[in-house]
Amino acid sequence: MNTNSILVVDDEAIVRESIRDWLKESGYDVATAESAEEALQMTAHKEFGVLVLDVRLPGKSGLTALKEIKAQYPAVKSIIVTAYPSEETTAEANRLGALECMIKPVAPEELEKLVREAIESLEKEPAVKPPAVKAPAFKKSAVISKRSFKTLVENLLKTTEVVGVKSKKGKYVFDHVTSFDDLRMDYDVTVNPPTQYLFPARETILKYDLTDFKKSAPVVDKSPRAIIGVHPYDIRAIELLDEAFITLNPDPNYIARRQNSLIIGVDCLHPSPKAFSPSMGTNVAETGFDLLLTDIGDTYMITVGSQKGADLLKKNVQVIEPTTDDIARQKMARDEALTRYRLSLNVARERLPKMLDDAYDDPYWQQRASTCLSCGSCVMVCPTCFCFDVQDDVALNLKDGERNRLWDGCMLVDFAKVAGGENFRHDKTSRFHHRIYRKGKYILERYGKTGCVGCGRCGIACLAEIASPLEAFNDIAEIAMNKQLEKTAESVRPEEELYAPLQAELVRVENLAAKEKVFEIKLAGGRELGQKPGQFVELSLYGMGEAPFGVATSPTRRGTFEIAIRNVGSLTNVSHTLKAGDTVGIRGPFGNGFPLKQFEGKDLLLIAGGTGIFPMRSLIQYVQDNRHLYGKVIVLYGARGPAERLFTKDLEAWQNDKSIEFHETVDRGDANWKGNVGVITTLIPKVQIDPKKTVAVVVGPPIMYRFVIVELKKRDIADENIIMSLERRMKCGVGKCGHCQMNGLYVCQDGPVFSLAQLRTVKEAI
């Protein structure tokens, strides 16, 4: 290990990068990660001396990451940095051996000092050998006779509350047990999950006195309880609840119950016909229980999961050392059980999150959810569901009150309803969608554990027969596969003309300025181009190649269209030699164009700089021709100098058009120029706009965007209402060649028009 190496984990770029820069300046070797997951990936390959961790991160928390990294590298030093300090965070940080829990914003000197001390102490410590996993103080496995198990349960019955599986009307339920004979260890699945004893359907969390605030006090249930006969998939569900309730803000009610519960699991050897836990990887449990039994005939093979479990055995029963035969019988029993599952996931479960991502908008969800009764059965029987509502209950004396939490669920109509009456998941489809995504994606990404353990309870409980996540997952996998099949090389019909330009004639060529010309073009056969404002075409000159140009004419002006070209390269150079009557090739239109629907009913602030006026002219014409659709329209135009002004006839016409407000400026004036002088941003503070009603459209050279955005943000225009058209090297125009790609986006397909909101996370954009 290089003790000098530091890993900084923070999701806020500014914090992460500042810390990195400070520490780098001090001579350390610094790496950064944006999330716990990324940090874990990095630490899998490399050992760091010091970790600087933020607590609140998008997926797993920084503390969870620390816990996992510590398990691998016990010697690692850590410093926690948080903007949300709490006693719990500090306690957890201390428990994990963090040197300090710093509150954001942190002072560079302080952090640097701590890092220096950490590294000094590391250098003094002898290198720790990796296998630091503490050997348990108890034997991991044992065998007991079934008679001994009876003794064990009977002893428990004498001292503690016991819940376990009982038979009821031919089904099985978790319930209170008073006699060993009621206990069933060979069941398939219970109607209700055992998690209800850790997180009950209703529990009081606070008691208070309406007349005296000081008398309010939290309530927790610490009564000891043994939960017997928990199947591995339910144990895995409990481990998820542990993650949800214990990490970050340790929940006192859950923890009190968890710490006072003894969990005695049993391997599921006769699975329910609706179960699919092997597909979710949850048919086995290695942790999360005190004892786990496997029925191997006359005896139980026992896996001991905790000191508590070991003590329980020691105190109550005679254990037998397992023989190789016992171990073989346990393996056989488990293997045979595996053959009894009738359902399985038709896709690797690792692929589920991505698959669900791809299917987010699929019509499947609406069709699947149409018969949903919103009855809540699926979420009420689910062992991994843990959402709740909080309600106050005051006694009739109007003095004594309690605050209770009750199970709630995202499938219930009012779950996402807010005080104003708005319901953020108001239809069956969005609720159903949310539940399946929680089970297959969100929970996994948030807590690192599967959100569905394959118990099959919801599939049994759902009268509409739609609740099983397995069926939804398999349906989505099938849809994805069919989509794939449709696209195979054999079955797809190629677009023969994709790269073949259409023949077109130049009807007019006119100089705009020293280096710019406008070309009016007519497609052969009188075809309309059918462009939207903001779209572009590829101008194709045989022998020279192709280049993209924004269409400068609105589709409302039919018959021909114009493109304007600045002479800057070889193709543009040749284009400037063309005359009216010459033949050229045109491909397109391509790209998304301006979001015209979004503009309707709004005030428009159209800002064009330099050649940005080419595509903007198309939009301005369109707006003029549909003037009734918009509120106030303001056009701002900036050119370098009076001689570089483009489309001067149009500029004059806009100046005279009473229905629009037009302002222009030049960067540098000359003797004859009487108008505004200054860069385009100087015009923005001068116009009157209502930020709530205004959409700003910006087209110009790359440098212009940064400055214009700053001015627009000063005027409080929302990111969604700042629309930009970007220039990139769009070679093919059809999303193949890759030249125009910025981060994950293809400008020729996804753009060239974007809102600032879309571009906030696209680092290559501006």
Added chain:
Amino acid sequence: MKPKVAFFDFTSCEGCQLDVLNLTGEELLDLLNAVEIVNFREAISRRDDDYDIAFIEGSVTREAEIPRLQKIRAQAKILVALGACACIGGVNALKNNLKMDEALKMVYGNDAKQFDTIPARPINAVVPVDFYIRGCPVQTGEVVKVIKALLLGRKPEIPNYPVCTECKMAGNICVYELGKTCLGPVTRAGCSAICVSGGRHCWGCRGLVDEPNINSQKDILEKYGLSAERIIDKFKIYNTYTEVQK
């Protein structure tokens, strides 16, 4: 000043008022501490017409009941519908499936001429209602809950989800799993699934939830072997008025 409370009965079996009286001794004392009951034919002899909160049991099934209800509404600051008949018409509305003269004849035979009757309706078909305490009969606990909410000046938290949710919370085995049928999936909860917990099925006495998926429920009943006719009958027991209105 304690709010003055009155109880009135319209066409009903008066069982809901009896359930109000099922409060434990302590609760009853607390209630009497909190409110002044000025009119409650089933429990006391006092008959004051000066009250703030009126609880109405029963549906409206005779012309003469309409002005009487309107008069109560005019006096009460808060009007609460008590029980299935008042809230949704309840079993009284079963007669709406017949012609009124047929219904009279069926019940009173040759004496039918001595009575008048109109199609049964919930009280909100006649006057505006502020709060509903559902069920046949009402749950005493829910009556207390609503009274407490009124005293605290807040809206009582009555679930808008189906009985299934509470039935699962209670750890019940689904009636359908046992091969029988039930209206739980579309009926408003709040009863803690008392009928299923007691070994029966849901009859729909608390009325439908706000967004019941009736088509899906009917498909399910059919899947479990009920004919279309039987399905309608099942809904009609308590929900004839709602069914007919649709």
